Amino acid sequence: MSGPQAPAATAENTPLRRRVTVRGVVQGVGFRPYLYGLATELALAGHVTNTAEGVVVEVEGAASAVAGFCDRIAAQAPPLARVESVHHQEMPPVGGTAFTILASRTDGPARTLVSPDSATCADCLAELADPADRRYRHPFVNCTHCGPRFTIVTDVPYDRANTTMAGFAMCPDCAREYEDPADRRFHAQPVACPACGPRLRLLVAQRSGLRSVEEADPVTEARTLLSRGAILAVKGLGGYHLACDATNRSAVALLRRRKARGDKPFAVMARTADDVRHLVRLSPEERNLLEGRARPVVLMRRRPHPSYATGDSGPAEAVAPGSPDLGVMLPYTPLHHLLLGLPGDPDGPPLLVMTSGNVSGEPIVTDDTEALERLAHLADAWLTHDRPIHVPCDDSVVRVCDGEPLVIRRSRGYAPLPVSLPLPVRPALAVGGDLKNAFCLGAGRRAWLSAHIGDMDDVGTQRAFEQAVAQLESITGVRPESLVSDRHPGYRSARWADRNAAHRPVVRVQHHHAHVAAAMAEHGLDGTRPVIGVAFDGTGHGDDRAVWGGEFLLADYDRFTRFGHLAYVPLPGGDAAVRRPYRMALTHLRAAGIGWSDDLACTAACPPDELRLLERQLERGLNCVPTSSMGRLFDAVSSLAGVCHRAGYEAQAAVELEGAALRAPAEDTTAYAFAVHASEENGGGVVRADPAPVLAAIVGDLRAGIEPALVAARFHRGVTGLVHRICARARERYGLDTVALTGGVFANTLLSSACAATLREDGFTVLRHRLVPPNDGGLALGQLMVAARATPTPTD
Numbered sequence: 113m114s115g116p117q118a119p120a121a122t123a124e125n126t127p128l129r130r131r132v133t134v135r136g137v138v139q140g141v142g143f144r145p146y147l148y149g150l151a152t153e154l155a156l157a158g159h160v161t162n163t164a165e166g167v168v169v170e171v172e173g174a175a176s177a178v179a180g181f182c183d184r185i186a187a188q189a190p191p192l193a194r195v196e197s198v199h200h201q202e203m204p205p206v207g208g209t210a211f212t213i214l215a216s217r218t219d220g221p222a223r224t225l226v227s228p229d230s231a232t233c234a235d236c237l238a239e240l241a242d243p244a245d246r247r248y249r250h251p252f253v254n255c256t257h258c259g260p261r262f263t264i265v266t267d268v269p270y271d272r273a274n275t276t277m278a279g280f281a282m283c284p285d286c287a288r289e290y291e292d293p294a295d296r297r298f299h300a301q302p303v304a305c306p307a308c309g310p311r312l313r314l315l316v317a318q319r320s321g322l323r324s325v326e327e328a329d330p331v332t333e334a335r336t337l338l339s340r341g342a343i344l345a346v347k348g349l350g351g352y353h354l355a356c357d358a359t360n361r362s363a364v365a366l367l368r369r370r371k372a373r374g375d376k377p378f379a380v381m382a383r384t385a386d387d388v389r390h391l392v393r394l395s396p397e398e399r400n401l402l403e404g405r406a407r408p409v410v411l412m413r414r415r416p417h418p419s420y421a422t423g424d425s426g427p428a429e430a431v432a433p434g435s436p437d438l439g440v441m442l443p444y445t446p447l448h449h450l451l452l453g454l455p456g457d458p459d460g461p462p463l464l465v466m467t468s469g470n471v472s473g474e475p476i477v478t479d480d481t482e483a484l485e486r487l488a489h490l491a492d493a494w495l496t497h498d499r500p501i502h503v504p505c506d507d508s509v510v511r512v513c514d515g516e517p518l519v520i521r522r523s524r525g526y527a528p529l530p531v532s533l534p535l536p537v538r539p540a541l542a543v544g545g546d547l548k549n550a551f552c553l554g555a556g557r558r559a560w561l562s563a564h565i566g567d568m569d570d571v572g573t574q575r576a577f578e579q580a581v582a583q584l585e586s587i588t589g590v591r592p593e594s595l596v597s598d599r600h601p602g603y604r605s606a607r608w609a610d611r612n613a614a615h616r617p618v619v620r621v622q623h624h625h626a627h628v629a630a631a632m633a634e635h636g637l638d639g640t641r642p643v644i645g646v647a648f649d650g651t652g653h654g655d656d657r658a659v660w661g662g663e664f665l666l667a668d669y670d671r672f673t674r675f676g677h678l679a680y681v682p683l684p685g686g687d688a689a690v691r692r693p694y695r696m697a698l699t700h701l702r703a704a705g706i707g708w709s710d711d712l713a714c715t716a717a718c719p720p721d722e723l724r725l726l727e728r729q730l731e732r733g734l735n736c737v738p739t740s741s742m743g744r745l746f747d748a749v750s751s752l753a754g755v756c757h758r759a760g761y762e763a764q765a766a767v768e769l770e771g772a773a774l775r776a777p778a779e780d781t782t783a784y785a786f787a788v789h790a791s792e793e794n795g796g797g798v799v800r801a802d803p804a805p806v807l808a809a810i811v812g813d814l815r816a817g818i819e820p821a822l823v824a825a826r827f828h829r830g831v832t833g834l835v836h837r838i839c840a841r842a843r844e845r846y847g848l849d850t851v852a853l854t855g856g857v858f859a860n861t862l863l864s865s866a867c868a869a870t871l872r873e874d875g876f877t878v879l880r881h882r883l884v885p886p887n888d889g890g891l892a893l894g895q896l897m898v899a900a901r902a903t904p905t906p907t908d
Contacts (some may be wrong), residue, residue: 129158129172129203134185136196137225137529138167139270142256144213145298146190149413152293154186154715158207160214162269164511164589172205191257192227192405200392213299216269226265226523226587228506229349231407231444233258235296240446241454246285248455251331251447252309252499256300258405262528262563263350263503264302265336268587272301276500278865283308284701310499312447315484317492322484331450334495335460338451343367345469345483345491349445350505350563351476352469352483353383354490355462361428364465368430370490372472374760379409379439379507381466383452388440388463391415391426397512406525406786408508411437416775427463430460434756434764436771441507442468444525447495468506468704475566475576478504503583504576505563513861514868519885520859527563528584531883531893534636535669535900541581541592542895543605545623545834545888547651547762549573551581551605552892553590555902559633559893560588568604577608592616596899598623598891600653619899623652623891624663625672625856630894631852632669634883639901640668643879644842646835646867648857649887650690650743650763659683661741661855664799664838666846669901676799678745679703682736684729693747693765694718694757695726702730702747704804706811713754713814742831742857745803749827752810753820763856769824771859775827784809784830788837799841801834832866852879 115122131133134143139162146162147169156173171181186195236253239245254260257554267274282290286305289297297303304310314330315322316337325333334344338356341363346353358380363596367373382388385402392412401410413436432438443449453460468489469477477483478501483494509521519526539555549565555823562580566573585591595613597606599620609618628645637643645665654660655674662678697714701707708715708723718726722810727865729736743783750765752758755772759765787802810823839851851871858864858880868878884890 125503126175126406127172127205127738128175129170129205130178130182131168131170131203132182132185133168133199133201134164134195134197135199135225136736137227138564139225139268140227140261140265140301141192142190142296142298142300142426143167143193145256145293145787146188146193147185147243148211148293148298150181150184150188150212151211156181157211159212159214161214162271164268169457170196170203171211172208173690185295192230194225196225216271216703225530226268226270226528227261227265227564228259228406228529229444229710230525231442232446232449236446236662237449240449247305247498249331250304250306251312251445251450251497252302252304253446254300254302255296256298256305257296259300259302260499262348263501263505263524265498265587266502270301275301276502277302277304280304280309280499309498312495312497314373315494315496317488327431330449330495334493335451335458338461338464339491341366342492343370343490345487345494345496346402346447346451346466347480347483347496347501348447350503350507351478351501351502352487353466354487354601355451356465356467358427358431358463358465359461361430364428364430365648367467367490368467371467373467374472375433375764376472376761377437377439378428378465378467379436379441379509380431381441381443381448381464383443385442388412388438392438395512395515396513397517401510401512401517402440402518406508407441408510408525409439409441411439411509411511411520411886413774431465434768434771436767436774439509449494462872466507473567473570473573474763475573476504476506494747495821498769503563504580506510508564511859511861513880514865516880516882518859518861518864518881519883520887521548521564521889522561522885523564528560528587530558530560532636533557533559533633533897534638535897537896537900538594539590539592540594540596540896540899541585541590541609542596542899543599543609544892544895546600546603546605548887548889549577549605550889550892551591551747551895552578553584554896555586555588555590558816559896560584560590561890561893564889572606574608578718594619594899596621596892596895598626598653598895599655618876619902621895621898622655622672624649624660624665625667625898626670626891626894627854627886628665628667628852629669629897630884630890631854631879631881631886632667633897634881637879639897641850642666642668642846643852644675644839644841644848645672645852645854647855648742649855650741650857653682654740655868657737659737659739659741661739661743662745663740664842666842666848669897674798674799675842678740679800679802679804680738680740680744682727682730682733683739683741683744684736686735686737689744690747691759692718692757693759695746696748697751698726699730700745700803701752701811704807706807710833711815712750712752712811714748714751714757717757742855746857749806749810749824752807753814753823755820755824763859766857766860769827773824773828773862775821777822780822780825782826782829783833784826786834787828788834788841799838801838806830828863828866831863832870835867836870836874839876841875843876849875850877850879854881854886858886
């Protein structure tokens, strides 16, 4: 909390009036009724209202009571509130005895924060399951402590008229609750009940067209369809899900085929955390994430040999083939709880696949008419309702690394909460990258990251990006004076920035510099001292026009120096090499001077005709941009070890290599060693890490009969040793002792944990991502900070 301290109380018998402005997440979270109750308890007169800049309250009464009111504003705030500042101003007393809630004021620029959507609270769940309650089995039960927020907001201040609930007139019972200061639905904007709220509807596909299920409870009928192996499109908070029985192999396989999902893992939804303890290793931190208000998908290590109690069943193997992790989330809407079944309901599927309602690569579907068209070839039925979704918002994905959250995808439950910045920035829009896109609006000491947008190669995603920019600008009030993009000339996000600059400057930021800056920013570093940035990912446009991705940078916000990198190898065929890891394995073998013998798995995986074409391509350098990518080296080793030869989704080969390493015997401590040389670049000051000895050692181990799991573990330890070795060299030369581990490769918790432990043992301070993803989903935050230093910034 910031702002001037409350003035000292005057004499007890002198009336005092104070105007207080509270900023932060203070609308849509029960803040006005909370202040009403607090003022009433202290016998204070006055009023409270929502404004574009936050909540403004005026209180008058005894000096001690006014002081006590101000002291308790932040300390006892409602559970969903996030108080960022409380500013006090003395006012002349005007008299009066009543305290009232005034109508919201819409004048002035938007400065308040909108709350993320929040999982159904315990009180609402109790009503949902209580036959005596008028909201029994109501799929839209909510209160000031839970329910939809960000996804239904159309404007600020947060009032019902500025949400997609505006079209639902409250019945007399709901209106009484809404006006009753003693009720937890006092000024709860999405308040509704079966008499006046949104309605569910089940549409079933038939040969003759869609059949609307009118005669039965839509949820009961939907559960029956799921039990029979059907695929349902289910309308959620931020878009449609595609759901099926996760324990039904045929249903899961059918969904995978229809969605063109490849081998990419599905997430599953379970009733409780205890319902998946037999499937995954569940730590206290993971349980807290599962059961918290944000309710993300939590990636947890699968048990290698799960044991099933009587009546238990596990997910079909096709849910997450080849993955060491299972993504699990718990119900976060009343409809989810009803679909999985309340106590006493007939048995239904114990686990549901819940995946985004879209074709792979396209944005999530939110519009009802569009859902019937775009999902027609994917779903057998639609469980929908008539409350519009204004803001698309995919499920967030989080995992735990060394007891701390590591956000992989920041979206529902987290967006649009801002990140506090260590330095002030002028109003700017950073457009992020092209993969896992999320953009960032910044002004002053706040940065608003958008919800996950997706990969920008789809036209629909580009439209969704543009709509999300307009929506976030509207609710934050930020009017960008400049735009920031990646230096890659072909990025669609960068082209969008150029097209929409409208005479505003466009600042271009190097990809890996942005990754390092993002890690610095979320840890509150002011940039006065550089860090050693270890930026490992799959692809990033380098300043020498090569594809970077295995980088050691000495960086602050102003500039970076490339201290070291993985040795270049050709990237044959660009995306073809990404989709077929055996191409990278063969390329690395050739660069290491190792022949493509038939006993190697990667050689056997490559069709003979392609093998001959690849050889000629490498000899002539055709479509072979040099790359230093660590992500591509992981791909190469995965194929060389026989783990994964074809990638059906991004980083599949690396994910499965990590899974293999986890199966290695703990007693083995062997690590492969990279060769480290001084490069001729920049006058010989750049360090080059050559993986040739690693490749040679792997080939030797494989020919000696060493299992792929051991090869995978030794490779992970080899990369860990390389990170420590080069960071130690940078410290020796420049005296730097803070290391930022960033880039998508560090979503690998086995590698991240080992690198952090080794560095810390040697006295380094290690920065890892907690608030924003290490992958390109966090890129825009770093872009914003670097660009802020390229132009004058306002004073603090």
